[in-house]
Amino acid sequence: MAKNKKQKVRRPSAETPKGFRDYFGAEVAERSEMLSAITEVYHRYGFDALETSAVETVEALGKFLPDVDRPNAGVFAWQDEDEAWMALRYDLTAPLARVYAQNQQFLPTPYRRYAVGPVWRNEKPGPGRYRQFYQCDADTVGSASPAADAEICAMLCDALEAAGIERGDYLIRINNRKVLNGVMEVVGLLNPDAPDEGEEARGVVLRAIDKLDRLGPDGVRALLGEGRKDESGDYTKGAGLNADQTEIVMGFVEAERETGAATCGRLRELVEASPAGLEGVAELETIAALLDAQGYSGRAKIDPSVVRGLGYYTGPVYEAELTFEIIDEKGQKRQFGSVAGGGRYDDLVMRFTGQHVPGTGVSIGLDRLLAALREKRGKAAEQVGPVLVTVMDKDRLPDYQTMVAELRSAGIRAEMFLGGGNMAKQLKYADKRSSPVAIIEGGNEKDAGIVQLKDLALGARLAAEIETNEQWKAQPAQIEVPRERLVEEVRAMIARAG
């Protein structure tokens, strides 16, 4: 009786793990092209490549210990055999800090390096947000000069243009955390003599400012004061500022003027009471002057609403935003938003060495940038597949493979059919692969010293105009050529199709 009751095996479901994705041919090529365009710019600016391991010790990554602070928050981590905690890197900056601290004696100071690769974050994925994504970073470690920040901004402009974003389609917005801190002082949220007090409230204020473009001034006001309830019914607690304080912060956020100089002038008024704030304004002026001198003034501007999360930034911060509109899946116009960001962090290496080492750098989110470009220029041109040499006589594989070899050494992408099946099946395969040409050499052709070249691209075009099977069979998209002229004729046919 066990016979007729088929034993059901639970089959594994073939799916990409949640938050991850697979990249197929064209996407892989597209990304690696973009990567090399960007790194070429980084290299030209004098930055050295650095490739570090994907795995770091949790200790080196710092702060985000699993099970301790927040279980399962952020990093993919596991315990090694010796019980040491390991984790996949969540960005490229923390590994840089580790490498710099570790190799300080061998590395030049300032050390300029770029790094590219995937990073992993163990958090809830959203639309367009994955748990593995590619970053492309450049940092200067060991220089406190605003010139280092200005250089990064200029380089970011060049990198975006090399990646295919046209001038005018992006904008670098620059701010300075010192100015923000100056405002905090003025509002009374920061006491320079006790910098640790009120950190939480300042965090709430920073996050509120960061949401200006999405929520608008009124939403930010609500978050600075009592709090805000959004459409989904979720309530976000505010910073609890009073009306006067709120207006001071909003005055800062909206301090942007026609020119950089005017904006700096306005900021100077706002943070007059704070020496740190004034220092920040002076840095912004220096950066603006340096960018101007290099001819970047139209592509970068000072914008007091830039915050860059909270995190470790201590000085200038910058963000690259795309300014063109795209039509999303719902048919609505929207801005694409930020594709890169960075800033100055002065304390990253201190964790390792106890020394104060300033650094500044930028990170480009490659996946977002790729998505933006795809939206902008529409669907990528269809990829052309390899020339297919069909197999007519199973015992003449060497003949077919010789043709393939000839084509390949002439630089033409080609392959012999390796599956099983008749001619119809082989041509279907060629069709699916977008092969431009199929080559047929049966016994008759062999004896006559010729081969058939089938122009698949032309045939596909003709198919659109054809009604009946007879017409289809009669279509002229196939020619006979002498065997010894194979390479030339295939090349010519591909050229006609393109």
Next chain:
RNA sequence: GCCGGCGUAGCUCAGUUGGUUAGAGCGCUUGAUUGUGGAUCAAGAGGCCCCCCGUUCGAGCCGGGGCGCUGGUACCA
């Protein structure tokens, strides 16, 4: 975390007031065509109807709970 929507074939989805053996399109396999891609036609393979409990003579459908996916929001080094 919080709020909402949805779970039926590989994919996109139908499925009547609860009623026999659960359907379609696409995709896949085979054939009409033993040497020619499209279109057409025919046949075939492929289902824990998310899971558990309950109601019922009877549940894909009704009730409760769970899980998963998804949209928004929060967090994001």
